[in-house]
Amino acid sequence: MNIRRILLPLLATLFLFLTTLGAIGWCRSSQQQHNQQLVQSIQYFKHTTAKLHRSNKFGHSLAYKQSLGFFNDISDVDWMRLRKRHQETPNCGPLQCAPEPAHKWFQNNFEPTFTCLHERRIGGLGDGPKWVCDPHRIDPSNCLVYSIGSNNKFEFELSVLNEISSTCEIHTFDPTLSKDVLTKEGLPSNKPRNGNVHFHPWGLADHDYVHVQADTGKKMVYKTMGSIVSALGHQKRRIDLMKVDCEGCEYSTVDGWFGVGVNIGQILVELHGGTNLRPKITSFDWGLFRGSSNAKENTQKVDERGVAKTFLETLQKNGYVTFHKEPNTIAGGSCIEYALVKMSKEFFDKDPFHEKKEEEMEEEVSHVLRRKEDVHFH
Secondary structure, X not given: OHHHHHHHHHHHHHHHXXXXXXXXXXXXXXXXXXXXXXXXXXXXXXXXXHHHHHOOOOOOHHHHHHOOOOOXXXXXXXXXXXXXXXXXXXXOOOOOXXXXXXXXXXXXXXXXXXXXXXXXXXXXXXXXXXXXXXXXXXXXHHOEEEEEOOOOOOHHHHHHHHHOOOOOEEEEEOOOOOHHHEOOOOOEOOOOOOOOEEEEOEEEOOOXXXXXXXXXXXXXXXXXXXXXXXXXXXXXXXXXEEEEOOOOHHHHHHHHHHOOOOOEEEEEEEEEOOOOEEEOOOOOOHHHHOOOOOOOOOOOEEXXXXXXXXXXXXXXXXXXXXXXXXXXXXXXXXXXXXXXXEOOHHHHOOOHHHHHHHHXXXXXXXXXXXXXXXXXXX
C-alpha cells in the first residue's frame, strides 16, 4: 500500500511532464510551419506586386495619356473603371430626353459620368461659385482662367487666386455692366486689385459685332471665343478653367469653343432652360422664364426643345466628361451647373483589347489581394 501511495503520484507527475513536453514540441512545430507559410505568402505578394509594377499594370500611363497629362497618379485599373463607367452610363433617362420643363428634364437626363477625387467648390457658397476638378493639379506657374459673365461679382476670381495660385492669369468678360458699377477708369468697382485679374468689356457671341443700345447709345462689343483667344495672344496656351455664366449665350456660342487655337481644360457652365417651349421675353424676367402663374397670357413661345441636349452632346463629342452637376434652386431648378473636364479621343474608344486587358488586370489584382488578406488573417 505504501509503495502504491508513493508510485501513483510519481507516475501522474511523470505523465503530466511528458504531456507538457509533447505539447511544447507540437506548438513549436506548428509555429515554425505557420512562420514558414507567412514568409512564403509575403514573398509571393512582393514578387507578384513587383511583377505588376514592371508590366505597368499598376502604373498610371493610361490616366496620364487619356487625360492629356492632367491625371498622373491614378492606377490603370482604377482608370479603366472610370472609363467603363462613362461608356456604360446613358445620357437620357426613361423618357429618352423628351422635352420637359427644365427642372424636370435636368433631373432625368445627363448625369455625371466621371469622378474627380479632390474636386472643390471654388468661390464659396451660394449662386456663382463653380466646382473645379482637382485644382491642385493645375500648374500654378502657367495657370490661365477665363470667366465669361461677371455682373460685378468676383468671388470666383478671388478664390482662384487664394486656393489655386496667386499668380494665375485671369480674364473676366462682361459687356453689360452699367455706369453706376464702373470706376472712372471704366473698370468694375469690385474688381480685385491683383494685377493678374484683367477685365474686358466684351461679350461672347457666335460672330464678332458691336451692338449699340438704343436708349443710352452705349456700344457693346461681342466676340467669338476664337477672336478672344487671338486678341489676348493665347492661341498656344491651355485655358485651364473656363467659367461661363452668360444667361443663355452658351447655346448659341458653343460651337466656337473648339475652334483653331482654342484649348480648354475644364468647362464650368450654367445652363439656362433649353429643354422645352418657353415664353418669349426681351428682358431677364425669372417669373416668365419659369412659366409661373404671373406669366402673361398669349405670350409668343420660343421653341428651345433639344437645345440643352444638343449642347451637352456637343461637349461630349469634343472630348469632355461631366464630373459634377448642381441645380440652381434659387432659379427653381430651371438653371443647372455642369462641370466638365477634357479627355483624349482614346478615353471614349471602345477597344476590345483594353476591355480584355482590364479583365485580366482585375483578376490578377484580386488574386494578389486575396493572398494578402490570407496573410493578415493567419
